[in-house]
Amino acid sequence: MIGWSISRILEANGYDVEKVNLVNDRGIHICKTMVAWQRWGQGTVPDVSGTKGDKLVGELYVKFETENNEQVNRLIEKGMTGDEALKNTSLIMEANEMLRKWEAGEPSTRQLWAKMNAWVYKGFELTYERMGVSFDKMYYESDTYKEGKKLVQEGLEKGVCYRKEDNSVWVGLTNEGLDEKLLLRGDGTSVYITQDLGTAQLRYDEYHPDRLLYVVGNEQNYHFEVLKLILKKLGRAWSDNIIHINYGMVELPHGRMKSREGTVVDADELMEEMHRAAEKMTTDLGKLEGFREQEAMELYEMVGIGALKYFILKVDPKKNMLFNPEESIDFNGNTGPFIQYTYARVQSLLRKAKQKDFDADLNKAPRKEASFKLLDKEKGILRLLHEFPGIVREAGEHYSPALMANYAYELAREYNQFYQEVPILREEDENRVYFRLGLSDFAGRIIKTSMSLLGISVPDKM
């Protein structure tokens, strides 16, 4: 959602943005789920068990980690040190074996891998679609890791990398104040950074972009620092154009989210909950008059997802954020629905104006010579409208949806105050009525545009 919004904002600033999704579809973590499926999941497939494919595989991952932890503990009891135990459980060895087979292209391993990945992608697709997020291109690291290995080879030839006795390959970064970093395991298989090096090279080759943006959590700050350094050492000047847009950890009231432990808030469940909360709110407030069932469903979705996105985007993403699924997402105050509501109010006002025979096309409204003093509230709105282009620019410079979100909120709040205090259609002076209608229309458009830069839709009625 953050990446999507940033892409919208950059487009609004005139950039060509290619949205790519880097899918890490290979590696030890994938092998762990495959081992888990073979051991405990035989026969379960997404369609039959009724769970989405990505969720099913996620559960297998958790299963692997819990079982593996038990094995680790047993080994420690038998007198092994923690480090040894981590490497010597039968599960880990099995996963490692699986990874070797995968890299060797062993057919049955590849087959299982392809099958399980297809489940995951199907699940992801549904989730992205509901979030309103799409990509121009997908990079699969199962394709790009080979490019990474080539880069490592190049590094060895250039003397940037070195091989240790156990055949593993490393790059030394101590001169830059960092440690040495493993690039290839002793058995020749690649690790996360290896495939990321390859992906970066492929991205560059394909687009030759001015900037390569990565929207990735801040726990990977070190990873990207290393990535840039290695590319630089390999003589890739464009390494300087890699920008890691990091965002903070999401913490739950009882601790951090961890996919290994299954303590994550599932995006699908969350969206569903938001939808239901929006439905309840709408019903409780008795706002359903004149809605067909289909329209009502669309409204719940728009408001629910809007609340969720706004909640995430309104804060500076660099900070860690606390997320309490029960309480965090409100529909009142500084929220998405508040802004959506303001927009709906404006639209309602414009509909009423039309009914009262004010010209719907405000550009064609009768223009008389008129001069009148503006009220403070009117000036306030004008001032904010005037700031809009600058905010878009600033949000682009800082890659900050939060600036956009806060602006939209401020404008909505200012408008609501105006709406509450100042008569519009009840005003007697027709010139003033037209001015206020025009001001409302303009404010509505800017609110809609601002929200669209966050990837949030606004309803005509709510």
Next chain:
RNA sequence: GGCCCCGUAGUUCAACGGAUAGAAUGGAGGUUUCCUAAACCUUAGAUACAGGUUCGAUUCCUGUCGGGGCUACCA
């Protein structure tokens, strides 16, 4: 141990080195025969601590305390 990020009302967040530190939520009180009360108005409530730089510090520097992350032949 080393490196990085963070610490602002009870809570969740704002504030390119600049005016009286803004909101929201929660608390207290109020507004609807009238354009949508998912709104509006009033009210109490905060810069972790100690130094330094500056005409001026929530912001920059140093230290202390507190929270988080990274430092894996995990991703």
